[in-house]
Amino acid sequence: MVEPRAMLDVKLIRERPDFVKAELAKVQAPASLVDDVLDADRARREALRSLEDKRAERTRRSKEIGALPPGERKSAGASLKSLAEAIEAGEAEAAVAESRFEEAMLLVPNLPHEGVPVGSDDSENRVVRVVGEQKSFDFEPKPHWEIGPALGAIDFERGVKISGSRFYVLMGEGARLQRAVISFMLDLHVREHGYVEVYPPAMVKRECLVGTGNLPKFGDALYRDAEEDFWWVPTAEVPVTNLYRDEILEPGRLPIRHVAYSPCFRREKMSAGRDVRGIKRGHQFDKVELVKFVEPSQSDAELDSLLAAAEKVCERLGLAWRVVQMCTGDLSFTAAIKYDVEVWAPGCKEWLEVSSCSNFRDFQARRANIRYRPAAGAKPELVHTLNGSGLALPRVVIALLETYQQADGSVQLPPALVPFFGGDGRLSAA
C-alpha cells in the first residue's frame, strides 16, 4: 500500500478547508492547492472503499473454498475469476488516485506559525535586533575579493579555470582559515551547546529530499547523478533530518540536537547573474548546520535556543550581526517561522545571510515519517524539526577578512579563532 505523504494533515484540509486557504493566502499560496487536494482525496477514498469491499468479499469466499474438500476447490474457485479481475482493475484505479492525491499534498506549503507577522514580501520582514559594533576604519576597507587574492588566500582565476564560474579556490592561509572556522564552530556547539556531532553523506537518495521539502518542487536547484538516484545535498539539513526517517523514537530520546559540517551544492539557477563577485554565492560551499528533533510543546523554545546558538558564533567572532524575522510572505516553502542571522561585511558593505533558523513544526516530520512515543505504550506522534546554520562558511570568511583587515593589507583574526588557526592568528602576504 502506498504510504500517503503529506506536508499538512489531510484531516485539517478536509475539515477546515477555509481556514487552510486563509492561512495559505498569508504565504502567497493559491487556494486552488486546497481544492486540488480535496478533489484528489475524495476520488482516492472512493476508489479505496470500493476496492476494499471487493477484497473483503474475495477473502471471505476464498476462505470458504479453503474449507472445502480439495477436489471441490477448483470448480468453486472458477466462479471467483471475474471478481479477481475486478480487483485488479480496482487496484490500478486506486493507485492512480493515490498518486494524484500525494502529488497534490506535496505541493502544499507549510502554514505559518501564529506569531509570524503577516506581510506580502521581504520588504515587510522585521529587523528584530542589531548587535555588535559595525567596525569603523581609518582607511577605506576593501572588499574580500581584493583582500583574498592579495593575501594569496583566494584564487578566483584558477577556480574558474578548473570548474567554471561560481567556483573559487582557497589557498594557503585562506584554506586554513576556513578549516579553523569550521573547527571553532563545531567545538562551540558540541562543547558548550550540547549538540551531537554528525558527519553525514553529501549524496542522498531522492526520498530524503522529499522528506525535507526540497522535492518535488525545487528540483531545479539541485545537482544529481545522471545514472543513479544520487543527489548532492544543498545543505546538511537534508541528510541529518533524514537520519530518523521512518523511525519511532522511544520515550526519553527527545530532544535530539545534531551539529553537522558538510559541503553543500546548489545550482543557483534562480540567481543567475547575481552575486557573481567574490565568494558570497558559489555552487559549492561549506556549512555547519544545526538540526533538532523535539516534542511539539518544546519547539518554540527550541527555536529561541537555536537562534541563540547561531548568534553566539557571531558574538565570539566579534562580528556585527542582526536578526531579521521573515514575514509570512517571505517564509520558505517548509518553514512555519523563520529568523535570518546576517553579519555585517564592511568591505562590500552588505549584511550577509549566514543562517536561517526555522521551526518546521511537523511539516518535515510528516513527509519524512519521523515520530516519537510520548510514553511507553503510547501512540506515536510526529516530532517537530528545526534547523539553522551555525553558520554558513564562505560568508563568515568574508566577514572575517573584511572586518579584521589592517591598513597594511594583513588580517588579524579575533582571539576565539587563534587557537584553531595557529600562530599569532595573522594572515599576511607571503
Added chain:
RNA sequence: GGAGAGAUGGCCGAGUGGUCGAAGGCGCACGCCUGCUAAGCGUGUAUACGGGUAACACCGUAUCGAGGGUUCGAAUCCCUCUCUCUCCGCCA
C-alpha cells in the same frame, strides 16, 4: 568487480499454496501471588489507511526487504531489484 549465503513482528526464531498478522522464546506493560532483593502465574504487547464513535469500543483493507508475475487464494511458487553477511580481487 567475482563467488556464495541470507532478508519474517522491539529482538531471537518457526513457518513451502488456504482458517497466518503470522507458533515459540526474549524483552516490555498491567494484574495476581510471594515476600526479600529474585522467581512464579495470568493477561496484553505493530503500523498505516478507510469506515465507525462525543470519545472509546468495534469493523474492513494493507504490510513477512522492495517491485512485478502465477493463482479463486501467496510469508510460502516464479522473475527483477535493493540491502546485509562471508570469501577472493582492488583500493583512499
